[in-house]
Amino acid sequence: MVAGEEPTWKEARLHDYVNYTFITLAAATCAGLLWRLGSMVSRYQRRTKSVHTQTTTGTFSAVTSSFKKHLLYAPVSRSRKARDITIGPGASINFGTxxxxxxxxxxxxxxxINIVFIFVDIDYTAEKGVxxxxxxxxxxxxLTANLTLPELSCAYAKGQDTQLITKFTTQELYIWSLVAGCPMIxxxxxxxxxxxxxxxxxxxxxxxxxxIVSVIGIWRHINSDGYYEIKIVIxxxxxxxxERVVRVLRLLYKGPYGNTSNxxxxxxxxxxxxxGVGITHQIPYVQHLAGIGSAGVTKRVLLVWAIRSPSHATWAADWLNEALARPGARDVLRVQIFVSNPEFEGQGGRMVLPGLADNEAVQVLAxxxxPDMILDAELAERKAGCMAVSVCGPGSLSDDVRLAVRERQHAGRIDYIEASFSW
Incomplete structure (x- = not known):
């Protein structure tokens, strides 16, 4: 298209579907932001209302519970979500989760939606090549428009829709299309x-x-004849x-820390x-809630830690001792440590955990x-309000906790938070 001219019908329709893609991306982004904003508002309302009334409150919705049970928390299979899919000798080949x-x-x-945008409104009565x-x-x-969505950033730049180009320009377009496409593949x-x-x-x-190579290829391919899609790449x-500049500046200003949004x-x-090492994710929550004590909204905090050997308790002993020693901790915090090694079966409370101070709030079990029994016990003791269940550990533990939370959505508002060490 020559500068200053109105786009042809074909060019306009092409641009329309690029705009439709942007609308789809914007709608998905807005839905995610609204869900997150709603969660933040809900947490704020629970916290302020409970503090002002000195009672723990929470609303229960059968629709929301069903949504969480069957869609939000439910894996594609019945219960398998966090466990890796592996094959080969010794499960050596890992396909992820x-x-x-x-x-x-x-x-x-x-x-x-993307497939529909690509194939609809095409004149299939024309010649095949057309x-x-x-x-x-x-x-x-x-697909170039999809570059704006990092999770779906496999874009392949489009060709030239005009015959007013030289042979050299055509070759250059194809060369840069290969430079853009091959790295993506x-x-x-x-x-x-x-x-x-x-x-x-x-x-x-x-x-x-x-x-970087692919983006350069897309830039040169699209910019070869002034496509307006170059604005997308820019x-x-x-x-x-x-995003990376802000990330570095934030790190320099605030220092490293974990996710404290909730x-x-x-x-x-x-x-x-x-x-195991999943305790590193839960310790900040334990320290924060123990520091608030009974003066806060949270009245019951239970930490369940599964380890293979009593010696593994030294990994977090100092942090746990610090949390348990806080003045308000005795009113809200309890710790259950399970030693799963069959060698220690039957010893239970007789086991000595190195580095961990003797405290009546700590229970050692073999x-x-x-998760089913633990959540049933906690729900029986809970008088009112909402419950949060967080898990960080092996995939099998996460899947068991997830299933237990899903099966108890009818018992009240129970939110599930999962963290994992994987990429």
Missing amino acids: LPTRLEALFIATYLI YLYAIRNRAGAV LMVFLAWSPIRRQFYDTFLQVHRILA AVISIWIA TLDSYSSVVLFAG GRPS
């Missing part, structure tokens, strides 16, 4: 879970280099640079499950924790 039903629904819907050419152009435009294969997990540091650096690069202090009851 499964999504939740809501995540799978979102991914499927988004893919279907409508294939149109599909190629539409696919390039729509390599990124897809290198991001395969078995490769990514075995060579993560190498994968990360190679992934960044390939992404926006993507600007957002990418700005401190769990708006819930009347909190149950924290940890498996075997593996049963």
